[in-house]
Each structure stands twice: as C-alpha cells, then as structure tokens.
Amino acid sequence: MTKTKTYEEINRKLKEGKAVVLTAEEVAEMAKKASPAEIAEKVDIVTTATFGAMCSSGAIINFGHADPPIRMEKIKLNGVPCYEGLAAVDSYIGATACDPDNQAYGGAHVIQDLLEGKDVVLEAWAKGTDCYPRKHILTKININTINEFTLFNPRNAYQNYNVAVNTTNKIIHTYMGTLLPNMRNATYSTSGELSPLLNDPELRTIGIGTRIFLGGTQGFVVWPGTQFNTTRPKNEFDVPVTNAATIAVIGNLKEMSTNYLRAVYYEKYGVSMFIGIGIPIPILDEDMARRVSVNNNQIETSVLDYGSPGMPRLDQVTYKELQSGYIKVKGKKIRTAPVSSLAKARKIADELKEWLMDGKFEVTKPVHLFPKNTTLNSLKETEAEND
Amino acid sequence: MIKKRFVLNFPPESGDKPLSYHLVKDYDIRINILKAEVYPGKRGSLLLELQGKKENIEKGVKYLTEQQIICEPLDKRIHFQEDQCIDCGNCTAVCFAGALTMNKNTWKLEFDKNKCVVCELCIPACPLHLFEIDFR
Numbered sequence: 001m002t003k004t005k006t007y008e009e010i011n012r013k014l015k016e017g018k019a020v021v022l023t024a025e026e027v028a029e030m031a032k033k034a035s036p037a038e039i040a041e042k043v044d045i046v047t048t049a050t051f052g053a054m055c056s057s058g059a060i061i062n063f064g065h066a067d068p069p070i071r072m073e074k075i076k077l078n079g080v081p082c083y084e085g086l087a088a089v090d091s092y093i094g095a096t097a098c099d100p101d102n103q104a105y106g107g108a109h110v111i112q113d114l115l116e117g118k119d120v121v122l123e124a125w126a127k128g129t130d131c132y133p134r135k136h137i138l139t140k141i142n143i144n145t146i147n148e149f150t151l152f153n154p155r156n157a158y159q160n161y162n163v164a165v166n167t168t169n170k171i172i173h174t175y176m177g178t179l180l181p182n183m184r185n186a187t188y189s190t191s192g193e194l195s196p197l198l199n200d201p202e203l204r205t206i207g208i209g210t211r212i213f214l215g216g217t218q219g220f221v222v223w224p225g226t227q228f229n230t231t232r233p234k235n236e237f238d239v240p241v242t243n244a245a246t247i248a249v250i251g252n253l254k255e256m257s258t259n260y261l262r263a264v265y266y267e268k269y270g271v272s273m274f275i276g277i278g279i280p281i282p283i284l285d286e287d288m289a290r291r292v293s294v295n296n297n298q299i300e301t302s303v304l305d306y307g308s309p310g311m312p313r314l315d316q317v318t319y320k321e322l323q324s325g326y327i328k329v330k331g332k333k334i335r336t337a338p339v340s341s342l343a344k345a346r347k348i349a350d351e352l353k354e355w356l357m358d359g360k361f362e363v364t365k366p367v368h369l370f371p372k373n374t375t376l377n378s379l380k381e382t383e384a385e386n387d
Numbered sequence: 388m389i390k391k392r393f394v395l396n397f398p399p400e401s402g403d404k405p406l407s408y409h410l411v412k413d414y415d416i417r418i419n420i421l422k423a424e425v426y427p428g429k430r431g432s433l434l435l436e437l438q439g440k441k442e443n444i445e446k447g448v449k450y451l452t453e454q455q456i457i458c459e460p461l462d463k464r465i466h467f468q469e470d471q472c473i474d475c476g477n478c479t480a481v482c483f484a485g486a487l488t489m490n491k492n493t494w495k496l497e498f499d500k501n502k503c504v505v506c507e508l509c510i511p512a513c514p515l516h517l518f519e520i521d522f523r
C-alpha cells in the first residue's frame with residue numbers, strides 16, 4: 001500500500017490552495033493512463049454529482065404562532081395537504097403530496113413557490129383548546145414570514161438505478177418517463193461514473209455527518225436513506241448492478257436555489273422533485289483512488305420490464321452503452337434516453353470543485369459509518385381487522 | 388432548393404380545391420404530407436413539408452393564403468420555454484422523428500423543429516411541461 005492521507009491533511013492542503021480536486025469524470029479519464037497508486041499520489045478530492053427526480057423529499061416548516069394562537073390539526077398550503085402531527089405550528093410537506101383535485105400541483109411546487117419568494121396560501125383547522133383557542137386560520141405566508149424552512153429528504157441519490165423498458169403493447173406513464181410499447185425506448189436515470197454513491201461503493205467516506213452540496217448550498221448526510229440495501233448483487237468492479245444504497249440528507253432551504261431544485265409532474269404518475277446533490281470524495285488511499293477511477297464501461301445496471309407485474313429483469317447493460325444512444329436487450333436494439341440531467345450534474349460537480357478550491361468547503365469525516373449487510377423487507381400482508 | 392415544414396389550417400369551404408395539384412404544377416414544389424386532421428364540415432389542419440426553390444415556396448405560400456388558408460412555418464407554431472429546460476432528456480425518449488435529441492458531448496437538449504412531425508408525445512412527456520404546439 002502506498003501512503004495514506006487523512007481528512008485533516010486534505011483540508012490543510014485546501015486551505016493552503018495546494019489541493020488537487022478533479023471531477024469523477026476527469027479522474028475516470030485520468031485513470032486510463034494512471035494507476036490507482038499514481039492517482040492517490042496526485043489527487044486529493046474527487047467531486048461527484050447527480051440531478052434527478054427524487055420522490056422521497058420534502059420540507060420541514062415552522063409557520064410561527066398567530067395571535068390568537070392555533071394548534072394546527074389539519075393543514076394545507078396552496079391546497080396541498082401537509083403533515084399535521086407535529087406540535088402546533090410545525091409541519092412537513094412531502095414533495096409528492098397533492099390535492100386530489102389538482103394532481104399536477106404538489107408539495108414540490110409549494111416548496112419551489114416558496115423558494116421563488118412567492119406568497120403561498122396557508123389554511124389550517126383545529127378543535128380549539130384552552131391554550132390554543134383558535135379553530136381556523138386562512139392567511140398568506142412566504143419564505144420571509146416562516147421560521148425554519150429545512151429540506152429533509154428521507155431517500156436520495158440512489159447508488160445505481162435500473163433501466164426501464166415496456167414489453168407490452170400499450171404506452172405506459174411512469175416516473176422513468178413515457179415508455180413506448182414493444183420496447184421501443186429505454187430510459188435510465190443515474191449520472192453513471194459521475195454518480196456519488198457509485199464512486200464510493202463501500203461507503204468508506206460517505207456516512208452520517210458528511211458535508212455535501214445540496215440544492216445549491218451546503219447540506220449534510222444525516223442517515224442511511226430509506227430502502228438502504230447493501231447486499232445487492234455486484235459485478236467484478238464491486239458495483240451493485242441495481243438500486244442499492246441511498247442517503248438521507250438535510251439542508252437549509254432558505255439558502256437553496258431553483259437552479260438545483262425543481263418541481264416536476266409526470267403525466268399519469270404524479271408530482272416529484274429534481275434535487276441536485278454533489279458529494280466530495282477524499283482520496284484517502286489507493287483503494288479510494290481505485291474506486292473513483294470507475295468508468296461507464298465498468299458500471300452496469302439491470303434492465304427491468306415496467307410493463308409486466310413484478311417488473312422482471314430482462315438484461316444487464318453498461319452506462320457506456322446507455323449513453324451511446326442504443327442498448328441491446330434480448331438481442332433487440334433499443335433507443336435510450338436519460339431521465340436525469342447529466343448536464344446539470346456536471347455543473348454541480350464543477351461548482352463543488354470551485355467551492356473546495358476557493359476554500360469555501362471542506363471534506364468531513366463521517367461521525368458514524370453506515371451499517372453493512374442490510375437487506376430489505378417487502379410488505380407481507382397478514383389478516384387484519386379494522387374496528 | 389430548400390425544405391421547410393408548414394402548418395395549414397383551412398376553413399370548411401376550402402376543402403374541395405385541388406390545392407396540392409396547384410402547388411406541384413404551378414410552383415414546382417414537392418409536397419410531403421406528414422400529418423392531416425380533418426373535422427368534417429368544420430375545419431382541417433395539415434402538416435406539410437414543402438421542397439423547392441425558395442422563391443417558389445414563398446409564392447406557393449402566398450397562393451395558399453389567398454385561398455383563405457392559414458399557412459405558417461411549423462417553428463412558429465411550436466412554443467418551447469427553452470430557458471426553463473433542465474436537460475433531463477425525458478422528451479427525447481418519445482421523439483422518434485429525431486427533432487429532440489441530447490447532444491452527446493454537452494448532454495444538453497437540442498431541438499430541430501424542422502424535423503418535428505407533431506406527434507405531440509413530448510407535450511405530456513416533459514415533466515416541466517415546456518412544450519405547446521399549435522396545430523389545430
């Protein structure tokens with residue numbers, strides 16, 4: 001093993017302006033000629049990024065107390081229902097929540113409207129108590145009137161994701177986009193070799209407390225994301241060949257920008273939110289150098305049939321093939337399209353690189369590492385009664 | 388020689404004139420009908436690709452206009468809020484005409500309106516709803 005670097009050494013180099021920071025795409029290119037030992041020697045940090053739809057996202061809001069006060073027991077923002085079970089004026093608005101009568105406008109849109117400085121209608125109801133006598137409130141709020149406005153996303157930045165096709169003879173509408181009949185298109189969603197969790201597949205440097213780029217500002221990884229699964233099948237390069245690990249993240253929405261957070265509506269599916277995430281990966285040693293050198297030829301993923309029950313797995317392809325515009329599935333040539341933005345992901349990786357080089361950002365050693373050997377339960381139905 | 392796509396909207400009374408005959412014979416224009424919708428007794432819409440000398444196409448368009456037919460270049464009928472686009476690629480998944488494609492270097496969306504066949508699949512496919520096409 002060649003020499004190792006500590007987080008402190010890397011941060012010191014950043015301060016002195018001597019650190020070498022590359023994006024994951026740049027290092028994958030460099031690795032064509034340089035060995036992991038040479039990369040570990042030369043490179044200090046690699047920036048990774050993704051900008052895609054992440055449905056398990058939302059915001060914590062504190063509205064502040066009105067006079068007379070109300071203990072809100074049912075809450076709506078621009079008609080979108082928000083969570084009411086958090087004290088008197090705390091709430092959580094999920095990105096995918098929506099008014100059943102207006103399916104194209106949801107929680108993500110409310111978050112974006114607030115972010116853009118627009119007024120949003122708050123309506124809340126309560127039974128009225130001795131200390132919170134009020135039963136109803138109808139007013140307007142905006143980003144300046146509310147107290148905390150915190151993005152807290154239970155599951156983001158999937159480590160790899162499957163490719164979607166549709167073998168049926170009907171068009172289907174999914175969160176992976178519009179899938180044409182008879183496998184006439186295939187969609188894929190990660191940024192491949194630039195994708196954060198694919199560059200640290202064992203999660204040696206990404207854990208609780210990791211400082212990240214989130215929505216245009218600094219955020220943090222707070223927990224493994226929901227559906228965190230480390231026991232998915234891996235290929236010879238240690239890359240899980242389907243969706244595996246995830247992260248839960250948090251950050252101050254008041255500092256974020258709609259350049260990196262965007263509400264979307266998928267036809268006949270629902271609302272979601274595009275989230276921009278960038279993660280700096282410190283090159284602590286040769287092993288990390290080898291991990292970040294991974295390229296699109298080595299990253300593989302599974303092709304699933306979204307048209308059939310149980311989504312059967314049809315094939316396995318590389319990101320190199322996906323990005324070429326065509327893949328072959330069971331011998332059939334299929335046109336591919338991305339559904340997450342590589343152009344934006346690159347922008348985030350570049351911006352994070354600038355922040356690091358300008359001394360505005362540093363790498364953080366996780367205060368706790370994620371669990372290993374986790375698996376997932378599915379929802380088994382047992383007999384139950386409602387009374 | 389140029390090739391250009393036009394949307395034609397014609398009122399009910401113009402339905403029975405031999406328009407294409409005149410375009411071909413009088414102006415030496417080659418016509419490719421890409422899409423046609425006719426609502427009996429009401430009005431109809433056509434997407435045509437016209438190929439010919441630039442001045443002949445101009446004259447042909449003038450002739451059509453004189454026949455009470457609205458004839459506009461297709462790109463004027465496609466409204467795309469480009470500044471809002473996040474280059475996600477969703478619309479390219481459905482555009483089989485090859486009008487919407489991802490640039491393989493920059494991974495930014497490219498839109499060649501002159502290849503559009505007004506299948507209208509991109510309208511619901513864009514999760515930001517940035518397309519509107521005025522065909523009817």
Ligand code: SF4
Pocket residue numbers: 481482483484485486487502503504505506507508509510520
């Ligand atoms: S309507 Fe949209 S999807 Fe269809 S050909 Fe035109 S640009 Fe492509």
Ligand code: SF4
Pocket residue numbers: 471472473474475476477478479496512513514515516517
């Ligand atoms: S689907 Fe919409 S946002 Fe995405 S690339 Fe196409 S036009 Fe842009």
